[in-house]
Amino acid sequence: MATSEATPLNQSIPLDEIHYNEQGLVPAIAQDYLDGTILMMAWMNRESLQKTLETGEAWYWSRSRQELWHKGATSGHIQKVRSLRYDCDSDALLITIEQIGDIACHTGERSCFHQVDGKKAPPPADTLSQVFEVICDRRDNPTETSYTCKLFNGGDNKILKKIGEESAEVVMACKDDDKDAIASEVADLIYHTLVAMAHHGVEVKDVYRKLQQRRR
Numbered sequence: 001m002a003t004s005e006a007t008p009l010n011q012s013i014p015l016d017e018i019h020y021n022e023q024g025l026v027p028a029i030a031q032d033y034l035d036g037t038i039l040m041m042a043w044m045n046r047e048s049l050q051k052t053l054e055t056g057e058a059w060y061w062s063r064s065r066q067e068l069w070h071k072g073a074t075s076g077h078i079q080k081v082r083s084l085r086y087d088c089d090s091d092a093l094l095i096t097i098e099q100i101g102d103i104a105c106h107t108g109e110r111s112c113f114h115q116v117d118g119k120k121a122p123p124p125a126d127t128l129s130q131v132f133e134v135i136c137d138r139r140d141n142p143t144e145t146s147y148t149c150k151l152f153n154g155g156d157n158k159i160l161k162k163i164g165e166e167s168a169e170v171v172m173a174c175k176d177d178d179k180d181a182i183a184s185e186v187a188d189l190i191y192h193t194l195v196a197m198a199h200h201g202v203e204v205k206d207v208y209r210k211l212q213q214r215r216r
């Protein structure tokens with residue numbers, strides 16, 4: 001089912017300057033607009049690219065069915081396109097998308113790019129999300145030696161006290177104009193803030209969404 005909110009992508013692409021291969025196709029890589037996770041790779045032709053631009057939703061070319069493929073049209077897991085770029089020699093597309101329903105892969109996963117160790121979940125693309133993943137794992141599978149677990153054990157009292165301390169250390173590092181210290185103290189502050197978020201069940205993506213909403 002196509003959404004009624006489909007709106008043209010406010011962006012133009014020189015359709016005839018894209019280098020389609022001998023089958024008239026160009027590879028398109030879909031990337032999550034919030035955390036940059038690579039979700040899937042599929043093929044587009046001139047018509048599907050045009051439909052993508054016209055509707056703001058991802059349309060591909062299905063090589064197995066030899067037809068246009070409106071991604072998620074039957075399941076509701078459509079891909080709202082946030083931006084569309086082509087590379088320097090115009091033979092590959094990069095689409096940043098908002099994956100409705102968080103399922104991009106044919107097998108029902110968030111990403112087609114599963115981890116090589118067989119774990120299904122795709123690796124988050126950005127450092128913040130990777131650190132947050134470890135923090136959540138410590139929360140859910142506590143270990144004796146983990147500093148993060150000690151914070152969780154101390155609850156808000158311990159976690160928030162650390163955020164206060166680290167904030168003050170950021171301020172002092174900035175006052176001293178010590179660039180390395182600023183980076184180090186901000187890293188500490190971010191880490192402890194991520195622990196607070198995990199403690200309160202707030203996701204990194206929730207924060208990214210807020211930041212995206214504020215962009216102008």
Ligand SMILES: N=c1c2ncn([C@@H]3O[C@H](COP(=O)(O)OP(=O)(O)OP(=O)(O)O)[C@@H](O)[C@H]3O)c2ncn1[C@@H]1O[C@H](COP(=O)(O)O)[C@@H](O)[C@H]1O
Binds near residue numbers: 145191
């Ligand atoms: N990114 C961090 C990170 N940044 C800072 N810290 C710790 O935060 C503390 C910073 O506090 P301070 O500078 O005040 O140092 P401190 O005096 O030792 O702290 P306190 O004894 O006063 O609590 C240090 O102990 C640092 O080791 C971190 N600890 C963990 N991580 C991440 O969390 C993951 C899990 O860590 P563990 O839980 O230790 O396995 C790691 O893989 C990292 O990715």
